[in-house]
Amino acid sequence: MAAALDALRAGRSYAELARAVRPARLASSTLSDLLSGKSRPSAETLELFLTACDLPEEAWRPWQAARRLCPQLSCSPQLIR
Numbered sequence: 001m002a003a004a005l006d007a008l009r010a011g012r013s014y015a016e017l018a019r020a021v022r023p024a025r026l027a028s029s030t031l032s033d034l035l036s037g038k039s040r041p042s043a044e045t046l047e048l049f050l051t052a053c054d055l056p057e058e059a060w061r062p063w064q065a066a067r068r069l070c071p072q073l074s075c076s077p078q079l080i081r
Contacts, residue, residue, distance in 0.1 A: 005034060005035055012052070017049070017052040018052070046067050
């Protein structure tokens with residue numbers, strides 16, 4: 001799942017992602033953990049990340065389902081399609 005999230009990021013820097021969700025906070029350490037697969041994001045963190053990536057809310061459901069199904073972010077990206 002981390003690889004799929006990184007692809008969704010589409011080259012945006014951590015700073016760009018953080019700016020996109022202001023006034024909410026998306027720390028670079030949180031982004032690093034999320035995109036490296038080190039930890040599974042909370043539902044709130046995932047939603048902030050999807051917002052930062054300009055993904056419309058109606059497209060969040062597969063990402064939320066993948067988060068619930070994957071105990072770790074190393075789950076296959078095919079789950080999201």
